[in-house]
Structure formats: C-alpha cells, structure tokens
Amino acid sequence: VTTLKLYVVGGTHATDRALHGLEALRRELGDDASVEVIDLRERPEIAERERILATPLLVRLEPPPVRRVAGDLSDPQRVAWTLGFRRGPS
Amino acid sequence: VSEIARLSPGVEGLDIVTNGGLPRERLTLVAGTAGSGKTVLAVQFLADGVAKGEPGVFVTFEERPEAIRGNFASFGWKVGEWEEAGRWAFVDAAPRFDEEVTVSGDYDLTSLVVRVRHAVERIGAKRVALDSTGSLVDQFENPAVARRALFRSRPSCRRWA
Numbered sequence: 001v002t003t004l005k006l007y008v009v010g011g012t013h014a015t016d017r018a019l020h021g022l023e024a025l026r027r028e029l030g031d032d033a034s035v036e037v038i039d040l041r042e043r044p045e046i047a048e049r050e051r052i053l054a055t056p057l058l059v060r061l062e063p064p065p066v067r068r069v070a071g072d073l074s075d076p077q078r079v080a081w082t083l084g085f086r087r088g089p090s
Numbered sequence: 091v092s093e094i095a096r097l098s099p100g101v102e103g104l105d106i107v108t109n110g111g112l113p114r115e116r117l118t119l120v121a122g123t124a125g126s127g128k129t130v131l132a133v134q135f136l137a138d139g140v141a142k143g144e145p146g147v148f149v150t151f152e153e154r155p156e157a158i159r160g161n162f163a164s165f166g167w168k169v170g171e172w173e174e175a176g177r178w179a180f181v182d183a184a185p186r187f188d189e190e191v192t193v194s195g196d197y198d199l200t201s202l203v204v205r206v207r208h209a210v211e212r213i214g215a216k217r218v219a220l221d222s223t224g225s226l227v228d229q230f231e232n233p234a235v236a237r238r239a240l241f242r243s244r245p246s247c248r249r250w251a
Contacts, residue, residue, distance in 0.1 A: 009200040017195065040201050044208035047201050051182055054197040054230070067192075074195030082192040 002033045003062035004083075007047070009040050009055045014072040018056035021073030028085065034062075060084070099131070100138040117244060119223075132219035133158065136178065137167045144216035145177045147209045149202075151225035155180040179209040185229050193231065199239030206243065 006022050008015040019037065026035050040047040040055065050059075054070040060083045073079050096110035105111050112118045112135070122128050129152075136146030150158065158180075159169045172178035183202060210218065220226075220240075227236040 007201070009198075009204055012198070012200075014196045014198065040204050044204045047205045048181065048208060051186070052201045052205075053183055053199055054191065054193075054235075055199075055201045056197060057191075057201075066189075068189065069192045069194050071193050071197040072195035078192065078194045082194075 001062060002029055002060065002083075004033060004035045005059045005061060006035070006037045007040055007050070007052055007055055007057040007059070008037065014056055017072035017074055018058070021076065021079065022058065024076065025073075025079070025083075025085070058083075098138075099135040100141075101131070101134060104131075129153065129158075129221050132221045133162050133165075133167065133169075136217055136219055137162075137165075139217040140172050140177045145179075145213040146217040146219065147179050147181060147206060147213070147215045149181040149183060149206055149218065149220040151183045151185075151220070151229065152222060154184050155182050176213045179213050179215065181205045181209050183226065198235060199226075200242075202239055203243045 004022070004025070006018060008018065022035060022037070026033055038046060040052065046052075056070070056072060058069045058073060058079070060067040063084075067083050069079050069082050094116070095114040096108070096112065097114040098105050098111035120128050120131055132148065136148055139146045148155075148158070153161075162169060169178055173180070181202075183205075206218065209215065223236075223240055226240065227233045230236050
C-alpha cells in the first residue's frame with residue numbers, strides 16, 4: 001500500500017496543478033493508494049510539526065523511506081522516479 | 091519632523107549609535123558578516139521582550155532550536171523555560187540534510203508565513219526575529235522564491251503587531 005499526503009496552502013494555481021498531478025498518480029496506483037490532501041491554512045500546527053516550508057509538498061509516507069516532492073508536480077516523470085513508481089521505458 | 095518611537099533591546103552601545111534603539115513596530119534588517127553577532131542580537135531582542143512581558147517568536151533558518159537553547163544558557167537566558175511558560179516560541183526552519191526534497195515545478199513559501207502567524211497567535215507575540223534571511227535564501231535553488239516570501243510576510247507582520 002502506498003500512502004501519500006499532499007500539503008497545500010490555499011487554492012493557488014500551483015495547488016490546482018498539484019491536485020491534478022496527484023489525481024493522475026492516484027489513477028495510476030489504483031486501489032493500492034491512500035491519498036490525503038491537507039490545507040495548512042486550516043491546520044497550521046501540522047505545518048510546524050512537519051516543518052513544512054515549500055508547498056505544494058507531496059510526501060510518500062509508505063512504503064519507507066519517506067520521500068518528498070515540492071512543487072506543482074508538473075514533471076510527472078521526475079515525480080514518479082522520486083516516489084519510486086518507475087514509468088515509461090524500463 | 092515627528093520622531094519614530096524607539097525600543098531599546100538593552101544594548102547600551104547600540105542605543106547610542108541608533109539614536110535610542112530600534113524603531114518600534116517596524117522591521118529592522120540587521121546586516122553583518124559571519125560571527126559579527128546577528129544571532130546574539132536577535133536573541134537579545136527577544137530576551138529583552140520576555141523581561142518586559144512581550145512574548146517573542148524566533149524563526150530560525152540556520153541553527154537548530156536545541157542549539158539556541160543550549161548556546162545562550164551561559165547568557166542567563168532560559169529559552170527552554172520561556173517556551174514552557176508561553177513567552178517564547180520557535181519556528182524551526184533550519185535545514186535538515188537527512189530530509190532530501192525533490193523539486194518538480196512551481197512552489198512557494200507561504201507555509202512559512204502560516205507557521206509564523208500560528209506561533210505569533212499561539213503565544214500572543216509582540217516581537218519576531220528571523221535568523222537569518224540569508225540562510226533562508228540559501229536553502230532554495232531559486233533565491234527569488236525566498237525573497238518573495240520574505241517580502242510578502244512583511245505586511246503580515248504589521249497586521250499581527
């Protein structure tokens with residue numbers, strides 16, 4: 001099972017693009033993925049606890065190790081590689 | 091010409107050269123080379139506030155909070171105790187080199203503004219110190235992103251004050 005968390009701050013254009021990218025990832029992973037979106041404006045204590053500076057921030061919690069991608073996820077290949085979902089020619 | 095209200099952070103020499111201290115309810119940028127005492131002044135500024143019943147938020151982009159708690163104990167500044175008493179709060183934005191972050195596309199540092207505001211509201215802070223802006227800029231490949239975040243947090247600081 002893959003656990004992903006996407007941290008955003010409000011509905012910026014970067015947030016919209018990141019949500020779009022997350023949706024594509026979810027489709028790819030199918031039922032194996034648990035995905036949560038957290039708006040840090042509503043949960044500022046989480047921003048501090050997780051020491052989040054750059055958003056949007058996608059974190060893969062499971063399987064370990066923890067992986068982090070900051071940005072609007074506009075480079076799917078880079079995102080897939082970082083999160084360990086290899087794509088394209090293998 | 092009306093005088094700007096001044097606030098003495100408790101450094102005698104600095105009061106003299108700044109004509110009475112730092113401008114109250116304003117932002118002051120402290121420039122200096124490494125080792126010139128920027129961090130000491132920032133901690134002094136907040137410690138002075140604690141002594142006067144004005145809680146403070148210390149935003150650290152360089153040293154870890156535990157280092158600051160320990161390093162200033164010899165000054166008689168009990169940062170850890172002040173935290174427990176709700177008179178001091180850290181926003182820990184020091185880089186963690188074991189936490190690699192890959193970048194894909196646009197991002198911004200609004201989360202930092204959210205964190206500072208949360209800390210200010212939590213303890214009712216009257217003073218905020220950021221140490222240092224240069225270290226924040228150095229953390230990101232694109233320094234313009236960091237500059238923009240600092241610039242944007244400026245009006246927020248005013249409002250919170």
